[in-house]
Structures are given as structure tokens and as C-alpha cells.
Amino acid sequence: MDPQSTDVSPLSEAMGARLSAARAAARGLRGLDVATKRAVLHEAARRLAGQGGEVLAGNAADLAAHDAAPGGGRGPAFRDRLLLDATRLARMGEGLRQVAAMDDPVGEVVEARALPDGLRLRRVRSPLGVILLIFESRPEVAVEAFSLAFMAGNALVLRGGRESMNTTGALYRLLGEALLAHGVQGGALLGITDPDRGLTRALLADDRSIDVVVPRGGPGLIDFVVEHARMPIIKNDRGLCHVYVHADADLDMAVRIVDNAKTQRPGVCNAMETLLVHRSVAARLLPALHDRISGPARATPVRWFADAEARAALAGRPHVAPATAGSFDTEYLDLALSARVVPDLPAAIDHIERHGSRHSECIVTASPEAARRFQQEVDAACVYWNASTRFTDGFSLGLGGELGISTQKLHVRGPVGLQALTSVRWVFDGEGQCR
Amino acid sequence: MDPQSTDVSPLSEAMGARLSAARAAARGLRGLDVATKRAVLHEAARRLAGQGGEVLAGNAADLAAHDAAPGGGRGPAFRDRLLLDATRLARMGEGLRQVAAMDDPVGEVVEARALPDGLRLRRVRSPLGVILLIFESRPEVAVEAFSLAFMAGNALVLRGGRESMNTTGALYRLLGEALLAHGVQGGALLGITDPDRGLTRALLADDRSIDVVVPRGGPGLIDFVVEHARMPIIKNDRGLCHVYVHADADLDMAVRIVDNAKTQRPGVCNAMETLLVHRSVAARLLPALHDRISGPARATPVRWFADAEARAALAGRPHVAPATAGSFDTEYLDLALSARVVPDLPAAIDHIERHGSRHSECIVTASPEAARRFQQEVDAACVYWNASTRFTDGFSLGLGGELGISTQKLHVRGPVGLQALTSVRWVFDGEGQCR
Numbered sequence: 055m056d057p058q059s060t061d062v063s064p065l066s067e068a069m070g071a072r073l074s075a076a077r078a079a080a081r082g083l084r085g086l087d088v089a090t091k092r093a094v095l096h097e098a099a100r101r102l103a104g105q106g107g108e109v110l111a112g113n114a115a116d117l118a119a120h121d122a123a124p125g126g127g128r129g130p131a132f133r134d135r136l137l138l139d140a141t142r143l144a145r146m147g148e149g150l151r152q153v154a155a156m157d158d159p160v161g162e163v164v165e166a167r168a169l170p171d172g173l174r175l176r177r178v179r180s181p182l183g184v185i186l187l188i189f190e191s192r193p194e195v196a197v198e199a200f201s202l203a204f205m206a207g208n209a210l211v212l213r214g215g216r217e218s219m220n221t222t223g224a225l226y227r228l229l230g231e232a233l234l235a236h237g238v239q240g241g242a243l244l245g246i247t248d249p250d251r252g253l254t255r256a257l258l259a260d261d262r263s264i265d266v267v268v269p270r271g272g273p274g275l276i277d278f279v280v281e282h283a284r285m286p287i288i289k290n291d292r293g294l295c296h297v298y299v300h301a302d303a304d305l306d307m308a309v310r311i312v313d314n315a316k317t318q319r320p321g322v323c324n325a326m327e328t329l330l331v332h333r334s335v336a337a338r339l340l341p342a343l344h345d346r347i348s349g350p351a352r353a354t355p356v357r358w359f360a361d362a363e364a365r366a367a368l369a370g371r372p373h374v375a376p377a378t379a380g381s382f383d384t385e386y387l388d389l390a391l392s393a394r395v396v397p398d399l400p401a402a403i404d405h406i407e408r409h410g411s412r413h414s415e416c417i418v419t420a421s422p423e424a425a426r427r428f429q430q431e432v433d434a435a436c437v438y439w440n441a442s443t444r445f446t447d448g449f450s451l452g453l454g455g456e457l458g459i460s461t462q463k464l465h466v467r468g469p470v471g472l473q474a475l476t477s478v479r480w481v482f483d484g485e486g487q488c489r
Numbered sequence: 490m491d492p493q494s495t496d497v498s499p500l501s502e503a504m505g506a507r508l509s510a511a512r513a514a515a516r517g518l519r520g521l522d523v524a525t526k527r528a529v530l531h532e533a534a535r536r537l538a539g540q541g542g543e544v545l546a547g548n549a550a551d552l553a554a555h556d557a558a559p560g561g562g563r564g565p566a567f568r569d570r571l572l573l574d575a576t577r578l579a580r581m582g583e584g585l586r587q588v589a590a591m592d593d594p595v596g597e598v599v600e601a602r603a604l605p606d607g608l609r610l611r612r613v614r615s616p617l618g619v620i621l622l623i624f625e626s627r628p629e630v631a632v633e634a635f636s637l638a639f640m641a642g643n644a645l646v647l648r649g650g651r652e653s654m655n656t657t658g659a660l661y662r663l664l665g666e667a668l669l670a671h672g673v674q675g676g677a678l679l680g681i682t683d684p685d686r687g688l689t690r691a692l693l694a695d696d697r698s699i700d701v702v703v704p705r706g707g708p709g710l711i712d713f714v715v716e717h718a719r720m721p722i723i724k725n726d727r728g729l730c731h732v733y734v735h736a737d738a739d740l741d742m743a744v745r746i747v748d749n750a751k752t753q754r755p756g757v758c759n760a761m762e763t764l765l766v767h768r769s770v771a772a773r774l775l776p777a778l779h780d781r782i783s784g785p786a787r788a789t790p791v792r793w794f795a796d797a798e799a800r801a802a803l804a805g806r807p808h809v810a811p812a813t814a815g816s817f818d819t820e821y822l823d824l825a826l827s828a829r830v831v832p833d834l835p836a837a838i839d840h841i842e843r844h845g846s847r848h849s850e851c852i853v854t855a856s857p858e859a860a861r862r863f864q865q866e867v868d869a870a871c872v873y874w875n876a877s878t879r880f881t882d883g884f885s886l887g888l889g890g891e892l893g894i895s896t897q898k899l900h901v902r903g904p905v906g907l908q909a910l911t912s913v914r915w916v917f918d919g920e921g922q923c924r
Contacts, residue, residue, distance in 0.1 A: 081842070085865055169885070173876050182898050183868065265898050280719055286899040287721065307921040314923035407516070429916045430520050433618065441608050441919025450604070450924070451915070463617050463700050463912045464721040465900035477898045480886070481864045484876025486742040488749035489885070 069253070072244050073184075073211075073263040079241030080183045080209035088158035090236055091205055095154035098197070098232035099147040105228060106143045112224035113138040113193070120217055128217070131321060135191040136218055146197045153201040153454045159472050160207040174483045179476045181207030183265035186257055187457065188213045188279065190271035193221040198455045199268075200229050200243055205454075206475035209242050211257065211264065215271075216249035223247045254278075261285040268470070270458045288470055290458030292385045293323030293413035295443045298330040298402040298428070299339055300419035307440060308418040309343050314442040315416065316356060317347055321387045323459055324414050324446040328382055328392040330402045331364065336395045340367040348373045356389045363395035382409045399424055403431050410434060412461045414443040414468075435461060435468035497717075500691045507679050508619075508646075508698040514676030515618045515644035523593035525671055526640055530589035533632070533667035534582040540663060541578045547659035548573040548628070555652055563652070566756060570626040571653055581632045588636040588889045594907050595642040609918045614911045616642030618700035621692055622892065623648045623714065625706035628656040633890050634703075635664050635678055640889075641910035644677050646692065646699065650706075651684035658682045689713075696720040703905070705893045723905055725893030727820045728758030728848035730878045733765040733837040733863070734774055735854035742875060743853040744778050749877040750851065751791060752782055756822045758894055759849050759881040763817055763827040765837045766799065771830045775802040783808045791824045798830035817844045834859055838866050845869060847896045849878040849903075870896060870903035 102109070116136060120127040127133060162179040169175065185208050189195045196212055203210040214222040226245025233242055246253070258267060261284040268288045269279040276291055297315055299308045315326035331339055348355040348371070358364075358374040359381040368374045381392040382405070396402045406415055416438040417428040425439040436446045446468060448456025453471025460466045466474035500508070537544070551571060555562040562568060597614040604610065620643050624630045631647050638645040649657040661680025668677055681688070693702060696719040703723045704714040711726055732750055734743045750761035766774055783790040783806070793799075793809040794816040803809045816827040817840070831837045841850055851873040852863040860874040871881045881903060883891025888906025895901045901909035 081866070081868075084868070169880070169887070173880060175886070180868075284715055286724075286897055288899070289721075304921070310921060310923055318924055425918070431516065433516075433519070433615075434914070436915040436917065438917040439919060441917050441922040442924055444924040445604070445608060445917065445922070446915075451610070452604070462721055464723070465912075467912050468915050477900075477902050479869070480871040480881075480903050482871065482873040482876050482880065483860070484874060486739070486745060487876040487880070488745055489753055489877055489879040 069256075072241070073260065075239070075241030076184050076209040076211060076244045077241075077263055079239040080181065082239055083204070083207045083209060083242055084160070084181055086207060086238065090238065091158065091207075092154040094204065094232050094236045094238060095150045095201055097235050098201075098229055099150040099154075101228050101232055102143055102147045102150070102197075106140070109143065109221065109224045109228065110138060112220035115220040116218050119220075132191060132217075136193070136221075138193060138221060142194060146194050149198055149455055150201050152449075153205050153472070156205065156454045156472060158205070159476050164478050171487050172485065173487045176481045177478045178481050179473075180479045182475055182477055184209045184211060184263060185475065186211040186213070186264045186267040186285075188254065188267065188269045188271070188275060190215040190275060191218065193218045193225060195270065196222050196225045196245070197229070199457050202455055202457055202472055203475055204242060206472050208475055209244070211244040211246065213246040213254060213257070219247045219249060251278075255282055258282040259284055268457055286465075287462075288458065288460055288465060288474070289462045290323075290470075291413075291461040292411050293325070293459065293461070294328070294383070294385050294409060294411040295324060295326050295414045295416075296328045296330055296402075296406050296410060297326050297416045297418065297443065298396075298399075298406070299332060299335060300399060300402075300417060300421065300424050301332040301334045302420040302424070303332075303335065303339075303418040304420060305335060305339050305342065308339055309346050311416065311418055311440070311442050312343055313347050315444055316391055317352075317389060318442075318444055320389050324443050325387070326391065326416070326443055327385055328394065328405075328409065330405055331393065331395050332399075332402075333363070333395050333397050336363060336367045340364060340393070341371070344368055344371055344374075354389050356391060358391060358393055359384075360393040361395060364393040367395075385411075399427065403428065406432055406434070412463075412467075413459060414438065414446040416441065416443050435459070497690055497694045498687050500688070500695065504688065504691075507676070508695065510674070510676030511619050511644040511646060511679045512676075512698055514674040515616065517674055518639070518642045518644060518677055519595070519616055521642060521673065525673065526593065526642075527589040529639065529667050529671045529673060530585045530636055532670050533636075533664055534585040534589075536663050536667055537578055537582045537585070537632070541575070544578065544656065544659040544663065545573060547655035550655040551653050554655075567626060567652075571628070571656075573628060573656060577629060581629050584633055584890055585636050587884075588640050588907070591640065591889045591907060593640070594911050599913050606922050607920065608922045611916045612913045613916050614908075615914045617910055617912055619644045619646060619698060620910065621646040621648070621699045621702040621720075623689065623702065623704045623706070623710060625650040625710060626653065628653045628660060630705065631657050631660045631680070632664070634892050637890055637892055637907055638910055639677060641907050643910055644679070646679040646681065648681040648689055648692070654682045654684060690717055693717040694719055703892055721900075722897075723893065723895055723900060723909070724897045725758075725905075726848075726896040727846050728760070728894065728896070729763070729818070729820050729844060729846040730759060730761050730849045730851075731763045731765055731837075731841050731845060732761050732851045732853065732878065733831075733834075733841070734767060734770060735834060735837075735852060735856065735859050736767040736769045737855040737859070738767075738770065738774075738853040739855060740770060740774050740777065743774055744781055746851065746853055746875070746877050747778055748782050750879055751826055752787075752824060753877075753879055755824050757879075758820075759878050760822070761826065761851070761878055762820055763829065763844065765840055766828065766830050767834075767837075768798070768830050768832050771798060771802045775799055775828070776806070779803055779806055779809075789824050791826060793826060793828055794819075795828040796830060799828040802830075820846075834862065838863065841867055841869075847898075847902075848894060849873065849881040851876065851878050870894070
């Protein structure tokens, strides 16, 4: 463990003092001018470029510990998410600069009007206060989350995965220095490098210190937070996303969209997991799609878990297995998909209602009527007509990044950007009005 | 594993079927035209006028049970909240018509733009789905909540207090008939008249059926819901509201505002509980205020729990006791107040930061600078300059009523009106765009 890390045990007074400092910093951040906020973000970007070696040294220690673990660690995909290099450092710096270029959401007047008795009201966008983000694996998340939370005027408590604590520890020091360089209280960022889950549990119980918790990780983490958090949650649950190819779809377009949604980056939550195909086009679409994503040209062909009708259309082809009871509830996060043939649009919508995770859903159709019905009836954060589900992220949608993708309905649906890290207060000016 | 979470009894088959019906109704409500929604609300208002006798008969049964309880029931204030009469029935009908007159929030396009590659996006206001409201005492809440939830396109599960179950049962029947009269699925309203708390516990665990829970009641209920709910909560916590009278305040205005905020309806959450007074005006303000709200002209004089400086300004007057350690954390909901003299504006803001419940706060001052600082630094849903805290409610603010007053920061702060019962989805139209 890094001797300079800021470990605190769950029962320590020191942790209470740090939370008080975060609370106090949040008060200061409410009115912080945007020039200072931008200066801090640019400062952090400069330091990432100039002192990136310290971060890479921390990362090397985390990677060494991972590789030395019994059984060779947690696999290549996990190791890749843990890894930082010059390219990724540069991307983190670019992200900081992008957020710094955005408008300040704090103080925006969302609505202004007068009540009948002359009382004037304004609805004003304001920070949430103190946000706790619990995340796993990718250490870049620390920097992206800090930039958004800080620009939205919030103090941030960060708790990353135990496997990345040397990396995140170095990032926390660097960000803390950027704050201090511009006279901002260090409590604006509380980075936790103590891997004790008991401490996390204690944080989740402390709804006096923490206004909102954002869990970002696998189902185990989400369940732990839902079980124990006393404060409101912005939940980043799994993405069980569908593409439905309707009877009148342009099949070339359908093949391109499914290929993109499934294979462009299969390990992310906005990737497609289940393909639904209208019965009348299954025999034409499925073989063409199989040629494209499961043929010999692909280094890793996509594996299929298909219902009987889909298998019939793919008879004699490799990489096709029968769908099982659990297939249509499986988030593969890998080069695999479930496939089902449906008789009509309502059956596709029903399937999504039953199995979807309310993340991102797509219909491929030439019919505006079918598209409108799908968009109206499918209850998901993002609903696409003739476009890949892969667009569901904060950068693509111009939000300057994201703290995650919300699959709940309260507060924010879809990418959690700057605006989602604020709330709207009511402010009144009167001349003695009473009821 | 938390041992408290292992003993949730499963829902009965009948209740499971009713929840499935609510879920199915919610799907239908998503696209329901506003004309039908308005017709149902007017129908309910007509039936309240025409069949009010059935509701009053149910209410008479609840009142008789209350009065027959050992010790004469739960007191006159509770009995008054339980009581319905012709005036209150008429007010409920008026509330239904007011909500029917509002714009349909569902389908509102909050934002529309195109991404660089031509993908067009719209952010569309959509229903939350199935809302569970748990409320205590006032049976009118059932009708107000139904009108708002339904107009916002949601199915509603209602669970009222056990003391009002005959009244609410009659109201549920009446509202259900209004739905059926216009061809809307009865599952749009699931009224629960089973007082078993185990059932409530099971509902709170069922985040597949219920999207959001709104608890509306005392601290015991709120704690129970925070402890057990797996779905997001819109919390209606207590209102520990302050009025701060600054050094330069118009003292006549200050007396009028404090009188209104404290005495116009002391039992509600937007009433003032604590008075903070700048040291330089305490000797003039406090006696004048005491004359007004605690003098012989008042049938029930306001009782004071005051710090030493405030008591000194009120020397020799009746109804003044020393503030105790807990006074400044007490929500009296009665004709009583805490009073404290402070040296300056920052001390007032600090006091509110420490003791306030983030509900409604007021400053009385002639200084725009002091007002702006107070409005900026005080972290509450509603912050008033020279006006009574009593304006914090959905009717006063033009929201067509309210499902409660949110004191949390996520999703909605202050009165929970129509818009707060929706969320915003992303809807995309493309021509084959991929990443």
C-alpha cells in the first residue's frame, strides 16, 4: 500500500473530519466563479501531461500486483481496463479541457415568473452538494467524474476498485494539487484508497454528509449500494439492449447497425445483447448478418444463442447454439448475442418490456408509423430509429462526458452529464407577501 | 447480507396480479390522449358531488372507530385531518378540475437538436410508470395524488393510513368507476385497504413492479421507507423552516411575515419553526412580535423557546421558556417557536445549514446584497426574501397541487407537481448512423 495514500479506517475521526471538509468545500463551491473552475480543470490537464510519470508509476504497481496474483489475475479484458498509457493520459487531459469549455450549469435560471400577488420567483440550477461515486476497474473514471462534478459545483467523494488504488491515489494527489493551486479547498475532492468495504458501508449510511451516491460497476456493487444506501442513488445498472429489425427494414442498413451495435465495442453497456427479427425477413437477414459478424473474416466470430426459428434460418452455420431459458436475460458484454424471431412489432415491444433493462433500444424500419409506435411504447432511456445503440454516451450526445448511464427513471435517464449533477431550487423576491 | 432484508414475506398471488395490472395499465397510460385524461378527472369530480354520500358514510365509520378507541383516539388535530365534510368534498372536486385544466406534460419536447453526423435527437417528457404513494391521515391526499399521477400518465398504487381505510376505500371505488366510465384500465389505480405493514414491506421490495415510491407522513414512515425501499424515493421529510430578520429589516413587515409563517396554519411543513433575529434589532422586534402573536388578542398565544438574549428582550412576558438543547431541531407543527439572536448574517446562514431541513427559508431585509447572499448560500428547496414561507406549496406556485414537498435534492426540490411525476427520455431518428 502506498505510504502516501490517505487511508482511513471506518471508525476513524479522520474520516469524519474529511467528510466535514467535503461538506464545507461544497458550501464554497456553490458560489465559485466559472473562471476558477476552468482554471482548475486546465491546471489538472497540464499536470497530467507534466507529471504523468507518477500516475504511470502507480499504474505499473497496480499492474504488477494484478499479474502476480494467483492464476494470473482477472483476465485480459480486466487488465486492459486497468491499464494506463500515454494515449490514455492524453485522452484524460482532453476530457478535462472539454468539460472546461462547457457552459457553467450553476446559476442558470430555468424559469422566471411572478405569482398573482406580485411575488417574483426564479427556478435556479444549483449543485447537488456532496456526491459519492463508487466505481470499479477503469481509473480514468476518477478524472472524468471529478471534472463533471466540480464543474457542476459539487464536492466529490471517490472510491475506486481495490485493484487500481495506486493509480487512483496518484490521480487524487494530482487533482488535489490542481485545486490548491487555484485556492480551492482540498475538500472538494475526497479520494479514498482504503479498500475496506466496511468503510464504504459506513459512507452509504451517512446521509448527513453525502447527498447522492452513484454506483458504477457490476451487479454485485449495484446491489450492495441499493441495499445499504440511505441517500438517493443514481443507478448505473446493466445494459440489456435490443435491436429489432422490422418487416420493411432496409436489410443492408440492419446488418450495418447490428454489426456496429454488437461488435464495435462489445464490453460496454450500450452494446446490443439481443437481436429481434420480424419473421418475414429472418430468412434473408440472418444469413447475411452471420456472414458479416461470424464469418471467417472476423478474428473472433460472434457466437449466437438463437431460438428455433432463427436457428432454422442459420442451418448448417457454425457458432450457433440454442437459446436457453436465461439467454434473453443475459448481458454478454462480449462477442455473443441472443437472437429471436418475432411475429410482429407488438411482440418485439413485449419482449423488450419483459427483458430490457431500460437502457438503449433500436428499431430498424422504413415505416415512420412503426418507428413512432416503437419510440412511444418502449420504455427506455434512449430509443433509436435506424441508428446504432452505441450513441448512448455523454460525449456522443454533447454532454462533455458522463458519470455513468442512468437506467432508473428518477432525476435523469441515460447519460449522466453536467446538468444531471445539479438540481433546481426555487428563489423568491417579495415585498412582504403573506398568505 | 443484512438480516433485516431476509424476512420479507412474498406478495400474495392476488396482490401480484393487481400489480401486474397496474404495470399493464401504465403501459397504456403512456400514450393516453389528454382529452380522455381530462374526461376521467371531470367524471371523478362529478361523482364526488353526486355520490359523496358513500364517501361520507365511509368517513363516518372511520370517525366512529377513532372515537371509540381507548383514550378517545389520537386527539383533535388528528381527528380533524381525518374528517371529511361537504366543504372538503367540494374542494377535492375543485382540485380535480384544476388539474384537468393543466397542460399535458407527457410528450413535451424539452430539447431537439441534431448531432454532427445528422442523427436527430429529441428529449421527450414521459411518465415515470408505476408510483407508490404511502400517506397518513388526510384522505383527500388520495384524490389529489390520483389526479396528478394520472394526468402525468402514471399508474398509482395508494396505501393510506389504517385509520382512514373506510374513507379511502370509498374514494378508490369512486375513482375506479371514473376510469372505467371512459374506458381506461382499472389498473391505473390500485388502492390498498389492507393495513398490514408486511404488505407495505413487500411492495417496497418489488422494484420490478414499482418505479418510484413517495412516502408522505411522519418521521417513522419516512425511516421505514428509506430502510426498506429498493426503488427510488421522492422523500417528503419534515419542514424545519426559519425566518431570519436582518439588521436593516422593515420591522413591521418582519412582524407580519413571522406571524403569517408561524400562525396562519401551524400544522403544515412550510410553517416557520425557528426565528433568528439580528442582535441590533432584537430589542425592538421581539416585544412587538410578542404583542402580536402571544398577546391577549390571540385565543391560543404562541409559546416561545428562546435563547438568553431573546429572553432578555422579552423580560417579564408570559409564554416564554428557555430554549433547550433540542429546541432548534424541533418541528413543533403547533403554535410554538424557537427564537435565537445572532450577531450577523453568516451566523444565521450557519444556523440554518446546521439545523434546517432544506425545505423553506426566509430572510427579511432591506438590503439586496444580504438577500442575494442568503439566497445563494442557503441550501434549501425554497428561499424567500421578504415573503412568508407559507407559499411553498403546489397550488400557490401554480403546479396544480402537489404529491408532497421534496426535501431531497435529486429529481425535484420543493412541491412535487405534475412535471415532477415525469422523466425525460432520449428519442433518436437516424438513417443508419453507426459509430
